[in-house]
Amino acid sequence: MTRTIAVLDFGSQYTQVIARRIRECNVYSKIYPYSITAKQLLKENVCGIILSGGPSSVLKSKAPLPDKQIFKLGIPVLGICYGLQLIAYLLNGKVASSDHHEYGRTCLLINKKSKLLHGIKNKINVWNSHGDKLIKLPRGFEPLASTENSDFAVIQNEKKDFYGLQFHPEVSHTEQGSEIYKNFLFKICKCEKNWSMSAYIESTVQGIREIVGSKHVILGLSGGVDSSVAAALIHKAIGNQLTCIFVDNGLLRLNERVTVEQLYKKNFQLNLKVVNASAKFLVKLKGVKDPERKRKIIGKVFIEVFEDSIKSIKDVSFLAQGTLYPDVIESVPIDGNPSSLIKSHHNVGGLPKRMRLKLLEPLRELFKDEVRALGSELGLPKEVLWRQPFPGPGLSIRVISDVTRHKLNILRKADSILLDEMKKSKFYYKVWQSFAVLLPVKSVGVMGDKRTYENVVALRIVESCDAMTADWANLPQDLLKRISNRIINEVRGVNRVCLDISSKPPGTIEWE
Numbered sequence: 480m481t482r483t484i485a486v487l488d489f490g491s492q493y494t495q496v497i498a499r500r501i502r503e504c505n506v507y508s509k510i511y512p513y514s515i516t517a518k519q520l521l522k523e524n525v526c527g528i529i530l531s532g533g534p535s536s537v538l539k540s541k542a543p544l545p546d547k548q549i550f551k552l553g554i555p556v557l558g559i560c561y562g563l564q565l566i567a568y569l570l571n572g573k574v575a576s577s578d579h580h581e582y583g584r585t586c587l588l589i590n591k592k593s594k595l596l597h598g599i600k601n602k603i604n605v606w607n608s609h610g611d612k613l614i615k616l617p618r619g620f621e622p623l624a625s626t627e628n629s630d631f632a633v634i635q636n637e638k639k640d641f642y643g644l645q646f647h648p649e650v651s652h653t654e655q656g657s658e659i660y661k662n663f664l665f666k667i668c669k670c671e672k673n674w675s676m677s678a679y680i681e682s683t684v685q686g687i688r689e690i691v692g693s694k695h696v697i698l699g700l701s702g703g704v705d706s707s708v709a710a711a712l713i714h715k716a717i718g719n720q721l722t723c724i725f726v727d728n729g730l731l732r733l734n735e736r737v738t739v740e741q742l743y744k745k746n747f748q749l750n751l752k753v754v755n756a757s758a759k760f761l762v763k764l765k766g767v768k769d770p771e772r773k774r775k776i777i778g779k780v781f782i783e784v785f786e787d788s789i790k791s792i793k794d795v796s797f798l799a800q801g802t803l804y805p806d807v808i809e810s811v812p813i814d815g816n817p818s819s820l821i822k823s824h825h826n827v828g829g830l831p832k833r834m835r836l837k838l839l840e841p842l843r844e845l846f847k848d849e850v851r852a853l854g855s856e857l858g859l860p861k862e863v864l865w866r867q868p869f870p871g872p873g874l875s876i877r878v879i880s881d882v883t884r885h886k887l888n889i890l891r892k893a894d895s896i897l898l899d900e901m902k903k904s905k906f907y908y909k910v911w912q913s914f915a916v917l918l919p920v921k922s923v924g925v926m927g928d929k930r931t932y933e934n935v936v937a938l939r940i941v942e943s944c945d946a947m948t949a950d951w952a953n954l955p956q957d958l959l960k961r962i963s964n965r966i967i968n969e970v971r972g973v974n975r976v977c978l979d980i981s982s983k984p985p986g987t988i989e990w991e
Contacts (some may be wrong), residue, residue, distance in 0.1 A: 515546070538574065585607045605654070632644070632645040680856060694734065703869050705850060712853065721750065722787075726788075731873055763776050867912045909952075916939055948982075948983055
């Protein structure tokens with residue numbers, strides 16, 4: 480049985496990023512609800528325990544607490560942010576509310592080396608997000624590092640292999656965060672590199688066959704990475720029991736339907752059915768400005784279209800989706816944990832309760848980079864695997880305010896120019912995502928010696944490795960100038976182009 484690193488989830492938006500960092504090291508990790516018992520963890524063959532961060536405070540009466548017996552298992556424990564405070568609180572240290580909340584980048588000064596901090600520079604930038612702080616160490620613990628606001632930013636009980644970090648090493652903003660995790664995995668937990676994507680494929684294919692049996696599966700194929708990899712994986716498991724349905728919801732990029740039809744009919748041996756339901760979606764979205772309502776409406780109509788389109792297919796019992804971990808994290812609390820809702824995704828929070836099909840989501844526990852690795856293992860081409868992410872609700876959440884055909888046409892043309900220039904300059908495959916947003920404002924301009932009062936387009940171009948954190952891409956000025964000039968000159972109805980230079984957090988990648 481594979482040795483497991485257990486990540487106990489206390490509701491942090493970064494919990495799955497922790498699991499991903501571990502899997503990047505070829506070590507198997509699994510996320511558990513914080514309430515799991517120590518006895519259950521032993522049955523899971525756990526070799527290390529990580530306590531995640533979370534939005535709560537150990538000072539609150541109903542704060543989520545783990546089974547205290549985990550500290551008697553003889554298994555290494557690492558607490559992160561709220562997890563550090565839990566270790567201190569449960570082992571008779573003292574935590575207090577801080578007058579100064581630490582949020583964002585902070586300088587960490589390492590005062591003493593240890594197995595956890597082996598090879599880490601004496602001074603690094605780390606990412607903080609906390610309001611409480613440790614003011615008294617539990618017995619047997621010592622401090623290893625400090626920040627401006629905390630003397631106990633890193634602590635350890637080396638004898639028992641208990642460690643705590645007040646910052647988040649899992650986010651890309653923390654320098655040498657991956658090295659800290661590697662130290663915990665290999666120097667402290669003595670893990671072996673025995674988890675791979677090929678092993679994931681083998682176990683998932685077997686699981687799909689057991690779940691589906693002789694029934695039929697339908698999948699909404701968008702042409703993006705997620706749905707394409709999900710289709711390839713399910714097809715590997717059940718072959719012609721899978722039918723892929725491409726729905727033109729009227730919210731697609733320029734020439735999207737033609738591109739998808741040509742790609743999948745020529746290159747893949749999949750059953751593909753194309754449905755044009757654009758009019759139905761746009762009627763339902765008429766006058767709707769709230770992005771959450773848009774998502775709910777799109778999810779509901781999406782299922783209605785599917786139900787109509789599968790009447791001719793026998794024994795359909797499952798609806799497959801390319802849902803990923805980030806979709807789930809940002810939409811609903813995992814396993815009932817106290818995480819905060821950021822936004823719902825149409826394939827997570829938008830499905831109606833009356834839906835008669837069962838969901839099949841084989842990518843639900845994977846991040847985007849893992850999905851691409853999985854697709855590569857399955858033999859999918861680069862143009863599919865490295866296509867930039869496109870949201871399920873399509874351009875509806877990139878048209879800020881209400882959606883109309885006119886606005887969609889403006890946005891499609893602007894977005895097409897942006898992608899064209901990104902591909903010509905070779906930056907398309909260097910960034911995580913690049914897209915245009917149509918803002919609900921107009922501005923004064925001068926075009927052809929005449930006053931104009933037209934729309935504003937924002938460019939959102941970000942670098943990321945998992946979509947959980949992101950930063951704006953610093954592109955060459957001549958490229959940005961070329962994109963802006965083309966949009967203003969070629970797209971009627973636009974006279975101003977802006978660049979979004981926000982990071983995530985505190986912003987999100989999409990505007991809605």
